[in-house]
Amino acid sequence: MWRRLPVKRLESSSEGLGLERYLGSADNWLVTAHKNADPDAVASALLAYVIVRGLGGRACILFPEGVSAASKRLLAGLGIEVEYCTGDPPANVVVVDTANPAQLGGLREVVEGASILIVVDHHRPGDLYSRASYSLVDPSAASTTELLALEARRMGVEIPQSIATLGLAGILYDSKRFLLVGPGTFRAVQTLIDYGGDYSRALQLLTQTGGLTLSERIARLKAVSRARLGRACKEVLIAVTHVGSYESSAARALLEVGADVAVVLAERREGYRVSVRVSRGAEALGITADKIALYLAEKYGGEGGGHSGAGMAQLPFIAPSIEEATDMVAKTLPGRVGRICTGGK
Ligand SMILES: [Mn+2]
Incomplete structure (x- = not known):
């Protein structure tokens, strides 16, 4: 494939x-x-x-x-x-x-x-x-x-x-x-x-x-417990969350527990580092991680890119707190994902 x-x-x-x-x-x-x-x-x-x-x-x-x-x-x-x-x-x-x-x-x-x-x-x-x-x-x-x-x-x-x-x-x-x-x-x-x-x-x-460190396992569990869930294209489940670190690992964990699109924000000195992962089922619908990362970068003024399955965006501080930034992304994403699978770009 x-x-x-x-x-x-x-x-x-x-x-x-x-x-x-x-x-x-x-x-x-x-x-x-x-x-x-x-x-x-x-x-x-x-x-x-x-x-x-x-x-x-x-x-x-x-x-x-x-x-x-x-x-x-x-x-x-x-x-x-x-x-x-x-x-x-x-x-x-x-x-x-x-x-x-x-x-x-x-x-x-x-x-x-x-x-x-x-x-x-x-x-x-x-x-x-x-x-x-x-x-x-x-x-x-x-x-x-x-x-x-x-x-x-x-x-x-x-x-x-x-x-x-x-x-x-x-x-x-x-x-x-x-x-x-x-x-x-x-x-x-x-x-x-x-x-x-x-x-x-x-x-x-x-x-x-057993190679996952304690802090990585904690980050993964926090990511799951804080996830905002959205849905698009009938059965595409979107999870948006935030962690302090291990954002890529957390995004993979979200796919493992059932998300199709996982977006994980982590705060860095210069803004938010956003890790994006997409399941193979979502990829088959044309929903790719690089499209989502680019969309976030364009919408909020940052940089983004990657592959079909894995992407990364660097965003400025788009909200006063990472909680609110996560909420903002969670609100806009289902609409965007829905447009992709109904044939938009
Ligand atoms: Mn590589």
């Missing part, structure tokens, strides 16, 4: 080689990804790091606002030590798994001011691509990890075993355990296994149910 619409491929060079040429044009790189880096973003960053090193360059990594809870478990479980940048980051930047500057948080200016900017990603084209010196972007890929794993193999760069296992977890995570696959997904999986990646270990680290 394909979840993405065909989008024009932006890769600058059909023969490959482009990434290698650009990475070879400088000897020190900052590697970064989107905020709250998920396993695909973290695995992609580590693979980009390994490729730079394999080509003889130096690199260090920064994850704006840290990595997600699942990524933390993977890094700790695999004993991977990330080489973080100390002091001023290098002026040349590789950004992975990120389409929009807003997703870069505090690193936005560093990335926008990069001397050389390389973007490797599988999202629909966003603002970041137009600024890049070189972009390897393939929206038909299920993950960014698979693009970089195949690049590493093409270049003959050695991938350490633990990072190959992390890569398998990255692909498992973004492909929803192979519900969503692209043309290179299985080739990349085989490649990572050839490098010594341990598939069952990756699966085990990702699926540990």
Whole structure:
């Protein structure tokens, strides 16, 4: 099943080689990804790091606002030590798994001011691509990890075993355990296994149910207990709620308990970070998470985007409290969702 619409491929060079040429044009790189880096973003960053090193360059990594809870478990479980940048980051930047500057948080200016900017990603084209010196972007890929794993193999760069296992977890995570696959997904999986990646270990680290921290479980339960319910298109259930953190996890939890559209607000210094998740049933009706995230961004003046199943919006403070902001979103959303499934946009 394909979840993405065909989008024009932006890769600058059909023969490959482009990434290698650009990475070879400088000897020190900052590697970064989107905020709250998920396993695909973290695995992609580590693979980009390994490729730079394999080509003889130096690199260090920064994850704006840290990595997600699942990524933390993977890094700790695999004993991977990330080489973080100390002091001023290098002026040349590789950004992975990120389409929009807003997703870069505090690193936005560093990335926008990069001397050389390389973007490797599988999202629909966003603002970041137009600024890049070189972009390897393939929206038909299920993950960014698979693009970089195949690049590493093409270049003959050695991938350490633990990072190959992390890569398998990255692909498992973004492909929803192979519900969503692209043309290179299985080739990349085989490649990572050839490098010594341990598939069952990756699966085990990702699926540990006891791996949820106490605070993540509390956030999920609070999200459910505070949910405002709406309904559209007869049977599409919409849940809008708020949490202090773990908004993505909370949105997934809402789908698990029966919502078709889950929208979770969390307060941040600069406004509300909104995580959107959509069930496969709703996706089949044309209701996609990126449409909802974009709608919220347009209505309230922010930025938003994502995939069919998962999206993210960054909104300004639209109400005096997060309770009222949640109420506002809960009131407007059913009408919008209803228009989508009756054939509107
Ligand atoms: Mn991804």
